[in-house]
Amino acid sequence: MAEERKQLSRRWLWLGAAVVVVAVFFVARSLLRDRLPVRAAQAEHEVLLSTVSTNGKVEPEVNYQFYSPIATTVKKVYVQAGDRVPAGKLLIVLDDVDARAKVAAAENGVRTAQAMLDATLHNGTQEERLATEAEIERSRLARDQAQHDLEALTKLVASGAASPGEVAAAQQQLDAANANLNASEQSATHRYSAGEVARAQAGLAEAEANLAAARQVEAQTQIHAPAAGTVYSMDAAPTEFEDAGKLLLQMADLNRERVRAYFDEPDLGRLAVGQQITIKWDAKPGQEWHGHIVRLPVTVVTYSTRTVGEVLVHIDDANSGLLPDTNVNVTVTTATAPDALSVPREALHFENGKPYVYKISGDQLVRTPVTTGVFNLTREAILSGLKEGDWVATGSMNGQSLQESVPIKVVR
Numbered sequence: 375m376a377e378e379r380k381q382l383s384r385r386w387l388w389l390g391a392a393v394v395v396v397a398v399f400f401v402a403r404s405l406l407r408d409r410l411p412v413r414a415a416q417a418e419h420e421v422l423l424s425t426v427s428t429n430g431k432v433e434p435e436v437n438y439q440f441y442s443p444i445a446t447t448v449k450k451v452y453v454q455a456g457d458r459v460p461a462g463k464l465l466i467v468l469d470d471v472d473a474r475a476k477v478a479a480a481e482n483g484v485r486t487a488q489a490m491l492d493a494t495l496h497n498g499t500q501e502e503r504l505a506t507e508a509e510i511e512r513s514r515l516a517r518d519q520a521q522h523d524l525e526a527l528t529k530l531v532a533s534g535a536a537s538p539g540e541v542a543a544a545q546q547q548l549d550a551a552n553a554n555l556n557a558s559e560q561s562a563t564h565r566y567s568a569g570e571v572a573r574a575q576a577g578l579a580e581a582e583a584n585l586a587a588a589r590q591v592e593a594q595t596q597i598h599a600p601a602a603g604t605v606y607s608m609d610a611a612p613t614e615f616e617d618a619g620k621l622l623l624q625m626a627d628l629n630r631e632r633v634r635a636y637f638d639e640p641d642l643g644r645l646a647v648g649q650q651i652t653i654k655w656d657a658k659p660g661q662e663w664h665g666h667i668v669r670l671p672v673t674v675v676t677y678s679t680r681t682v683g684e685v686l687v688h689i690d691d692a693n694s695g696l697l698p699d700t701n702v703n704v705t706v707t708t709a710t711a712p713d714a715l716s717v718p719r720e721a722l723h724f725e726n727g728k729p730y731v732y733k734i735s736g737d738q739l740v741r742t743p744v745t746t747g748v749f750n751l752t753r754e755a756i757l758s759g760l761k762e763g764d765w766v767a768t769g770s771m772n773g774q775s776l777q778e779s780v781p782i783k784v785v786r
Contacts, residue, residue: 409737409781409782409783410770410772410774410776410780410781410782410783411770411771411772411782411783411784411785412734412739412767412768412769412770412771412776412782412783412784412785413767413768413769413770413771413784413785413786414734414765414766414767414768414784414785414786415717415718415721415765415766415768416763416764416765416766417715417716417717417756417760417761417762417763417764417765417766418715418716418762418763419713419714419715419716419762420713420714420716420753421710421711421712421713421714422710422711422714422716422748422749422750422753422755423707423709423710423711423748423750424644424707424708424709424710424711424748424749424750425705425706425707425708425750425751426637426641426644426645426705426706426708427703427704427705427706427751428635428636428637428638428641428682428703428704429635429636429701429702429703429704430633430634430635430636430653430687430701430702430703430704431633431634431699431700431701431702432631432632432633432689432696432697432698432699432700432702433631433632433633433634433698433699434626434627434628434630434631434632434698435626435627435630435631435632435688436601436626436627436630437624437626437698438599438600438601438603438624438625438626439621439623439624440465440466440594440597440621440622440623440624441619441620441621441622442468442616442617442618442619442620442622443468443473443590443591443594443595443618444468444472444473444591444595444618445615445616445617445618446468446469446470446472446473446595446615446616447468447469447613447614447615447616448466448467448468448469448610448611448612448613448614448615448616448622449467449468449469449612450466450467450612451465451466451608451610451611451612452464452465452466452467453465453466453605453608453623454605454608455605455606455607455608456604456605456606457604457605458602458603458604458605459599459602459603459604459605459625460599460602461599461600461601461602462598462599463598463599464596464597464598465597465598465599465605465623465625466596466597466610466622466623467595467596467597468594468595468596468597468616469595470592470595470596473588473591473592473595474592476588476591476592477585477588477589477592479588480581480584480585480587480588480589481585483581483584483585484578484581484582484584484585486581487574487577487578487580487581487582488578488581490574490577490578491571491574491575491577491578493566493574494566494570494571494574495571495574497566513551513554516551516554517548517551517552517554519551520547520548520550520551521548521551523547523548527540527541528541597622597623599625601627602627603625603626603627603628604625604626604627604628605623605624605625606624606625606626606628606697606698607621607623607624607625607698608622608623609621609622609623610622610623624698626698628698629692629693629694631689631694631696631698632665632668632686632687632688632689633651633653633665633686633687633689633702633704634684634685634686634687635651635684635685635686635687635704635706636677636680636682636683636684636685637671637682637683637685637706638680638681638682639674639681639682639683642670642671642674642683644708644709645667645670645685645706645708646667646670646708647667647668647669647670648666648667649666649667649706649707649708650664650665650666650706650707651664651665651666651667651687651704651705651706651707652664652704652705652706652707653665653687653689653696653702653703653704654702654703654704654705655696655700655702655703656701656703657700658695663689663690663691663694663696664689664690664691665687665688665689665690665691665704666687666688666690667685667686667687667706668686668687668688669685669686670683670685671683671684671685687704709748710748711747711748711755714747714748714755714756715755715756715757715760715761715762716753716754716755716756717731717753717754717756717760717766718752718753718754718768719749719751719752719753719754720768720769721766721767721768722744722746722754723776728743729743729744729745729746730742730743730744730759731744731759731760731766731767732766732767732776732778733760733764733765733766733767734764734765734766734767734782734784737781737782737783738778738779738780738781738782739767739776739777739778739779739780739782740778740779741778742759742760742766743759744756744757744758744759744760745757745758745759765784767782771785
């Protein structure tokens, strides 16, 4: 009996030892198990600005460009690039011999067309009217003579001195004379039809338009400053021959400039008139200019390999020093949150369009739905789901996916 108790005790002892060994094994396994190394960030309050950045080009708000109106030679140049000029100053003079010749030819065309219209409105030229009056007078004399001959023959028929055939012939002569007189009188009052008058009026209008165009070209051979400003581009020199349409000079008021900014199509919905813009120019690092949106695009265009909308930005800084046609970088502030609880954007994940984060709880990850708000390139506001001081995983160090309940170790 004692022996049996001793064996039973021995069995319980071995069973207890096995349980302890198993427990120690699982505890050690848990403690020694590889943990997922993760990067972490803390949710904290800060001023959060939502911005969009892109490129743009500086241009004058009002730009004056002058082209050679004809193929000709430059006679005089009175300014050079960089000169500030008052309104009305003579800038360039071109050889205008051909232009003056075309004006003279156009003036002659107007005179010819005017004479044609006068003729149609007054039933012919003065010479034609005099000829018509003379023809009418001859026709009247012929008619009167025919009338007199008919009356004389009619009397002679009664006495038998003339035959009825002679009377009939005299009547025909009178009828012909009346017809000629009527035609001459009609020609004196209705020589031209309404269509011919309209054609003459159109000819005069065309001639006057040609004269106006010729005079405009002649006027453009002397280039004057239309307003006060700065000559910022000059491509003309005395004695140089310039083709028609060649750009000679550009000027503008460089205190009134704007930026034509090229925003990618997905960002256009975040833009609004009046939003503040920061402008930077690589040629002057560390310096920035300010402006605001004055016009949104009405269509999108292809710009290099991008589909963009062209947004006009007024430069608010007076005497900005930005040169026309320079390439600049612009950043627009689309929203501001002065005290936003935010986390890095890489901490956010989405499922069916709904955002969530992996909050760090002890040594594990907890999938936590959140509501987001304002964001910028690096951080996003959290409206609900987290509180200040919470830690979230932003990614793993070994490239493995983050998963809920996976043991982790935070690498800072």
